[in-house]
Amino acid sequence: MGLTHPRVATGVVLLALLPLALTGCGLGGDDGPGAASDGGPQRAPAEEAAAKSRERVQAYLDAMAGKDVDAGRSQFCAPVQAAFDAAATGPNGDFADHFTVPQATITDVRSGPNGQEVSTSVTVAVGSRKATQALLFTVTRSGADWCISGEAPGGHTPEPSITP
Structure with missing residues (x-):
């Protein structure tokens, strides 16, 4: 019976220190994905990727x-700017x-598998004739910035929105 009291005391101490340890690791407190170090809101990585790609x-x-x-050229990543120019x-x-x-x-x-995939619908006119083409842009992160790394015919059908 003498051994159970030290085990219980150790367990109580560990449970008491657990919230402090989790806060130090960034779990709990105000350091979650919804807070920035300056006190302002911060976007989650997926939201930021979608917003930057759209921009x-x-x-x-x-x-x-x-x-x-x-x-137009400035929106593309450096490695594909030569192809853009051509x-x-x-x-x-x-x-x-x-x-x-x-x-x-x-x-x-x-x-998508290579970055954010942005589907577009582009209408092109030559005189009075018009044609609409779907284009799919791939946007990737390059250092601290985002850039278009590819453009191809096609695109995705918009995903249905879920309303609460």
């Missing part, structure tokens, strides 16, 4: 509609002189 692709769509090749102003490129972009819309953003 990059929207900036690219705006550049395409405005025929601003430099602004294709963007070509006869079928995103910035070709003979067509306009009257409408470009982001239709879906989701995580």
